[in-house]
Amino acid sequence: MTTGSVEVVYRGIFQKTLAKNICRGIVFAARKQGKVGIAFGRYSDSPERNGIPAKQFAVVADNDEEMEEYLSRYEPDHNDVTIVADDTLCKGLESWAWNGLQPINRLLKPGGTLLVVSTRSPNSLIRDIHRKGAPFNLAVVKGPASFSGMWVYRDDHTDMRLLGALAKVAPHVVTLDSIVAAINEPKKNDLKTASAREAYDLVASTEVGANQGNDEIPFTFAMPGWKEMEECLVVRGRNVRQQVPGWEGGYVPGRNPTFKKFSTRTMRPVLNFDTCTKCTICWMQCPDGSFDVAPDGHYDANMEACCGCGICEDVCPVADCIKMVNEEAFTDHQSQWQMWRKDKQAYAAWRSEKTAAQPVRSHGFHHVGQYAEEIANEHR
Amino acid sequence: MSTVEIAAPAKPFGELVFAPRAETEELISGSEAIAHAVRLADVDVITAYPIRPYDTVMQYVSKMIADGDFDCDFIVAESEHSQFEIVKHASAVGARVFAGSSGVGWLYAFEALAVTAGLRLPMVAMVGNRALDDPGAFGVEHNDALAVRDLGWMLCWVSTAQEALDTALIAYRVAEDPRVFLPCAISCDGAFLTHSQSIVKVPSQAMVDSFLPRYDRGDKVLHPDNPVTIAPQVNEDWLMEMRRQSDQAARRARGVLIDAYRDFNAKFGRGGEPFIERYMMDDAEVALVGMGTLSMPVKVAVRKMRAQGKKVGFVRVRWFRPFPTQELQEALAGVHAVGVIDRDFSFGSAFHSGVLANELRSALYPAKHRPRIVSFIAGLGGREVSAANVMDMTKTVFGAAEGAGPDAQDTYWIGARE
Numbered sequence: 075m076t077t078g079s080v081e082v083v084y085r086g087i088f089q090k091t092l093a094k095n096i097c098r099g100i101v102f103a104a105r106k107q108g109k110v111g112i113a114f115g116r117y118s119d120s121p122e123r124n125g126i127p128a129k130q131f132a133v134v135a136d137n138d139e140e141m142e143e144y145l146s147r148y149e150p151d152h153n154d155v156t157i158v159a160d161d162t163l164c165k166g167l168e169s170w171a172w173n174g175l176q177p178i179n180r181l182l183k184p185g186g187t188l189l190v191v192s193t194r195s196p197n198s199l200i201r202d203i204h205r206k207g208a209p210f211n212l213a214v215v216k217g218p219a220s221f222s223g224m225w226v227y228r229d230d231h232t233d234m235r236l237l238g239a240l241a242k243v244a245p246h247v248v249t250l251d252s253i254v255a256a257i258n259e260p261k262k263n264d265l266k267t268a269s270a271r272e273a274y275d276l277v278a279s280t281e282v283g284a285n286q287g288n289d290e291i292p293f294t295f296a297m298p299g300w301k302e303m304e305e306c307l308v309v310r311g312r313n314v315r316q317q318v319p320g321w322e323g324g325y326v327p328g329r330n331p332t333f334k335k336f337s338t339r340t341m342r343p344v345l346n347f348d349t350c351t352k353c354t355i356c357w358m359q360c361p362d363g364s365f366d367v368a369p370d371g372h373y374d375a376n377m378e379a380c381c382g383c384g385i386c387e388d389v390c391p392v393a394d395c396i397k398m399v400n401e402e403a404f405t406d407h408q409s410q411w412q413m414w415r416k417d418k419q420a421y422a423a424w425r426s427e428k429t430a431a432q433p434v435r436s437h438g439f440h441h442v443g444q445y446a447e448e449i450a451n452e453h454r
Numbered sequence: 455m456s457t458v459e460i461a462a463p464a465k466p467f468g469e470l471v472f473a474p475r476a477e478t479e480e481l482i483s484g485s486e487a488i489a490h491a492v493r494l495a496d497v498d499v500i501t502a503y504p505i506r507p508y509d510t511v512m513q514y515v516s517k518m519i520a521d522g523d524f525d526c527d528f529i530v531a532e533s534e535h536s537q538f539e540i541v542k543h544a545s546a547v548g549a550r551v552f553a554g555s556s557g558v559g560w561l562y563a564f565e566a567l568a569v570t571a572g573l574r575l576p577m578v579a580m581v582g583n584r585a586l587d588d589p590g591a592f593g594v595e596h597n598d599a600l601a602v603r604d605l606g607w608m609l610c611w612v613s614t615a616q617e618a619l620d621t622a623l624i625a626y627r628v629a630e631d632p633r634v635f636l637p638c639a640i641s642c643d644g645a646f647l648t649h650s651q652s653i654v655k656v657p658s659q660a661m662v663d664s665f666l667p668r669y670d671r672g673d674k675v676l677h678p679d680n681p682v683t684i685a686p687q688v689n690e691d692w693l694m695e696m697r698r699q700s701d702q703a704a705r706r707a708r709g710v711l712i713d714a715y716r717d718f719n720a721k722f723g724r725g726g727e728p729f730i731e732r733y734m735m736d737d738a739e740v741a742l743v744g745m746g747t748l749s750m751p752v753k754v755a756v757r758k759m760r761a762q763g764k765k766v767g768f769v770r771v772r773w774f775r776p777f778p779t780q781e782l783q784e785a786l787a788g789v790h791a792v793g794v795i796d797r798d799f800s801f802g803s804a805f806h807s808g809v810l811a812n813e814l815r816s817a818l819y820p821a822k823h824r825p826r827i828v829s830f831i832a833g834l835g836g837r838e839v840s841a842a843n844v845m846d847m848t849k850t851v852f853g854a855a856e857g858a859g860p861d862a863q864d865t866y867w868i869g870a871r872e
């Protein structure tokens with residue numbers, strides 16, 4: 075029995091077509107090997123939300139009976155390969171469809187492979203990936219995360235390269251020959267074939283040992299039973315003026331403690347409290363209410379609530395007061411205002427370091443013409 | 455919230471203490487009786503949209519308001535869907551509400567009806583039972599009200615105008631009990647009840663006030679001073695627990711109903727047994743079962759057959775939800791065969807029987823003594839069911855009791871021209 079399943083973890087809207095292409099590619103390739111295959115998205119996900127973590131799956135089996143184990147399910151219990159279409163997902167994901175922060179390797183079989191699109195080194199990624207009780211492999215397809223829009227697709231061959239790399243790390247699921255055969259049907263495409271073959275040749279795997287990696291305990295909560303749940307579908311409002319320990323004045327808005335949203339973020343705002351004029355615009359324009367009001371009237375972006383949309387950076391009238399920075403630069407959610415209040419010089423140094431040399435990251439459509447500029451840069 | 459079940463009363467419902475009463479007697483229809491109950495319950499918000507035969511209720515209610523006898527927000531909606539949406543929301547903010555409809559009007563409100571039960575809102579509605587169009591028909595069939603039978607609605611059928619008034623008061627008390635918080639629909643057969651007048655005892659306001667407490671939504675009320683959201687979007691990991699809560703509320707309704715009938719009997723000196731009415735069942739060898747006004751010709755026929763020495767009785771099902779499984783098992787424990795007369799249909803169902811017949815078969819399946827069950831479809835579209843019809847049916851039931859016919863479990867259409 076050579077049943078195999080592949081999970082594609084991607085970011086809503088930006089990578090939905092990418093995830094679909096990968097899963098369809100796997101199924102069509104499986105058919106070339108005389109196998110059966112299915113592809114499906116995790117039904118309760120809501121991938122029509124910018125950046126929200128979501129999943130698609132492709133399952134390959136020798137015959138229909140073996141496939142039945144994977145039917146009428148939302149997700150397989152274990153996957154041979156977890157494809158991570160954006161490396162910031164290595165910090166874990168909280169989607170619309172489930173509760174708590176799920177480690178990226180949660181559904182990976184012991185000995186399976188986490189296949190990540192990234193410009194980073196394996197060690198840098200292992201820093202973010204939660205520890206697992208069993209060893210697994212980490213393979214990197216070199217490159218930036220490929221982000222598209224709802225109606226447009228950036229055909230940069232990320233899908234082809236992932237399919238090629240998949241054949242290398244999990245040949246029992248799908249072979250390179252069948253991937254190439256599927257790519258060239260119905261129309262021969264030498265460029266795509268070359269991309270798949272190149273990734274097959276270049277991809278390298280590192281073994282990650284049991285209990286190696288991020289030792290953070292992902293936030294979880296107990297699902298209440300029907301006797302504990304409030305009756306009549308009532309959900310209590312949350313106090314918008316809860317007192318903040320150590321803060322005199324200011325307040326933190328009431329927020330949903332079971333759906334924090336931060337794993338939607340690929341960039342975070344870094345704030346300059348020295349130039350901030352307390353004009354309130356970031357606070358008012360933030361679509362997620364993620365700014366806390368500090369006792370001195372500054373606005374502090376709360377990293378458990380921020381989705382990283384970048385609107386605060388756009389609307390801030392002060393040059394370089396708010397700067398969006400690639401999420402890979404951070405390993406915690408600590409309050410920037412608290413850091414600044416404690417030691418202003420140290421904060422200034424931290425701020426310059428974070429904003430200086432990070433790889434450019436955006437949702438791809440920050441301004442008109444950006445896509446053309448990026449394509450031009452990639453070809454340079 | 456308490457999940458304690460209320461024990462069934464130890465005393466039978468005959469032994470009662472009669473309270474002093476101050477009632478007037480009025481010659482009114484079943485619809486007007488419902489309107490009086492609505493007035494006496496001091497309902498806050500009423501919505502209306504005309505459809506026969508329910509619309510007689512809105513006529514009587516608006517006349518009471520015009521005469522200065524009743525004060526409420528009376529809103530004529532632009533459709534049944536809006537009609538039931540409005541009272542649904544009014545109930546969520548803590549208003550006692552009333553609405554009603556008939557036939558396909560009731561079904562046009564179906565989205566609101568499903569959500570009302572799902573949200574545990576104690577709406578009380580009157581269904582003037584009517585055939586489902588097309589073809590256009592306004593005679594009685596029970597399929598309209600039965601459409602919501604699986605959703606958490608409490609459902610009852612009444613047979614007299616007096617019972618309509620009394621049951622409406624009981625309905626408010628049970629629906630608005632925080633242990634229940636489920637909507638309740640009172641079914642009144644079109645024409646025979648909605649459009650026919652009889653002498654009805656209309657209780658005083660003081661009597662009703664002593665029986666029916668105010669609606670208190672408690673900390674579930676939707677109000678700026680009580681910041682809550684209701685009915686969030688959920689996924690598969692939450693919904694089943696919510697459904698289980700509704701299931702438990704429907705289970706608790708049984709005990710609350712028994713309690714309400716006991717108190718109603720004590721305060722008003724009438725009301726009878728909750729769930730079912732037993733007629734000449736003590737030594738019955740076969741029984742007939744039905745709902746609503748067809749009890750009238752059935753009782754006539756039972757008396758005639760009793761005069762001929764035939765041991766037949768009748769059980770009228772008053773409450774269809776919660777379904778009186780225990781009472782029916784017990785009432786039918788001694789009979790050899792049961793004839794169920796359905797004023798409804800369930801095409802393609804088991805044995806092609808009516809809804810009540812199939813529900814009863816299910817209720818009696820685990821019983822120690824399982825009588826044969828014969829299903830009759832009768833009186834559709836408001837066609838009269840005569841005592842002679844009932845006697846013919848009973849003949850078939852006696853046949854089944856003696857094991858006659860290979861098709862004894864089958865369903866018979868009564869009065870349909872061949």
